[in-house]
Amino acid sequence: MTQAAPWQLEILGLRSARGDYCWLDLAAPPEWQSRPGQFVNIRCDDAADATVSGQEIPWTGDGLPDAPHGRHLHGPSPLVRRPISISRLIDDGDGSRRLVLLVRVVGSGSQLLSNRKAGDRLDVIGPLGNGFDLGGPARRAVLVGGGCGIAPLVGLADALAASGRSVTVFYGERSADRVPLPLPESARPTGDGVVALRGTPQLPGADLILATEDGSLGFKGRVTDAMAAWGASCGWDDAELFVCGPDVMMAAVAALARVRGVERCQVSLENYMGCAIGVCLSCAVKIRADNAQGWTYKLVCRDGPVFEAGDVIFENKWEGCKK
Numbered sequence: 155m156t157q158a159a160p161w162q163l164e165i166l167g168l169r170s171a172r173g174d175y176c177w178l179d180l181a182a183p184p185e186w187q188s189r190p191g192q193f194v195n196i197r198c199d200d201a202a203d204a205t206v207s208g209q210e211i212p213w214t215g216d217g218l219p220d221a222p223h224g225r226h227l228h229g230p231s232p233l234v235r236r237p238i239s240i241s242r243l244i245d246d247g248d249g250s251r252r253l254v255l256l257v258r259v260v261g262s263g264s265q266l267l268s269n270r271k272a273g274d275r276l277d278v279i280g281p282l283g284n285g286f287d288l289g290g291p292a293r294r295a296v297l298v299g300g301g302c303g304i305a306p307l308v309g310l311a312d313a314l315a316a317s318g319r320s321v322t323v324f325y326g327e328r329s330a331d332r333v334p335l336p337l338p339e340s341a342r343p344t345g346d347g348v349v350a351l352r353g354t355p356q357l358p359g360a361d362l363i364l365a366t367e368d369g370s371l372g373f374k375g376r377v378t379d380a381m382a383a384w385g386a387s388c389g390w391d392d393a394e395l396f397v398c399g400p401d402v403m404m405a406a407v408a409a410l411a412r413v414r415g416v417e418r419c420q421v422s423l424e425n426y427m428g429c430a431i432g433v434c435l436s437c438a439v440k441i442r443a444d445n446a447q448g449w450t451y452k453l454v455c456r457d458g459p460v461f462e463a464g465d466v467i468f469e470n471k472w473e474g475c476k477k
């Protein structure tokens with residue numbers, strides 16, 4: 155098991171993609187080992203300017219305190235690391251390996267990451283979390299991603315295909331201009347038709363089915379509607395689900411799995427977190443338990459981020475999940 159202690163990893167490349175995303179390649183140390191679904195916690199600012207430990211942070215008791223070097227707990231240069239999934243671990247064949255990350259620029263941390271350059275070093279803690287369980291018996295793997303939830307599914311698709319399973323990846327977004335995956339010319343709007351793109355560059359061993367809410371690419375509608383249409387013709391026998399995306403989407407997929415009798419459905423949660431090592435408790439989530447109240451708190455960083463969907467209490471974020 156690779157030590158999670160901070161690593162200074164060189165950025166080998168940074169490529170922007172549609173939808174405010176960027177792909178980031180980092181040089182992995184030789185001893186690095188990680189499983190699909192694990193993540194890293196990244197210091198987004200320049201680590202060389204980030205020596206705050208041991209310094210007192212002045213605080214007037216009003217709002218969040220100022221940090222040394224003019225930085226703030228919230229603001230242009232966040233003190234708290236940001237968790238990012240490991241999309242892929244690529245062996246380049248000459249003894250060197252690359253960690254591939256997919257980052258969506260949504261705030262100050264991801265903005266700082268996207269502004270870094272090849273040759274810079276990133277202060278990274280990882281690999282963290284449990285990762286997906288690839289040991290299930292089902293021969294058909296159905297992966298479902300929404301937004302930046304596609305990130306951990308890329309390497310997962312590789313691993314599942316390598317283990318001999320048929321892999322279908324559903325990817326839902328609001329519109330075509332937010333899809334970060336490189337796509338072939340044949341990718342186009344398909345209305346209420348579910349069309350699989352075979353062997354796309356980031357998903358060479360999988361069928362990719364796109365769904366956009368505005369219909370500008372692939373199936374027109376939610377990703378769960380595309381799954382229902384696909385399931386009506388392909389069925390759900392011998393299938394296992396692996397899901398990552400907004401809670402509301404994961405709750406809907408979990409409900410579909412239950413209704414269609416899909417026994418195993420793993421969800422990777424993306425709750426806010428601070429330390430990512432089980433100390434700050436900010437990523438607590440309610441998990442069903444055999445106790446008087448019927449649930450207990452678990453930590454997404456330490457016990458997850460991957461859980462059995464049926465164990466997660468999605469907190470009424472989607473009414474359908476109560477049925």
Ligand SMILES: Cc1cc2nc3c(=O)[nH]c(=O)nc-3n(C[C@H](O)[C@H](O)[C@H](O)COP(=O)(O)OP(=O)(O)OC[C@H]3O[C@@H](n4cnc5c(N)ncnc54)[C@H](O)[C@@H]3O)c2cc1C
Pocket residue numbers: 193232236237238239240256257258259260261262263264265302305306423424425426427459
């Ligand atoms: C285990 C894990 C893996 C992740 N993997 C990836 C990944 O591979 N790629 C990626 O782009 N992002 C990933 N994320 C999400 C990423 O860590 C957050 O988006 C992060 O907060 C971005 O930092 P920021 O400073 O740019 O934005 P912030 O300033 O932190 O947030 C900007 C906006 O996004 C919203 N937001 C931020 N985080 C969350 C969240 N967890 N849930 C709901 N809304 C949120 C905020 O409310 C705010 O509106 C992952 C999160 C977790 C917990």
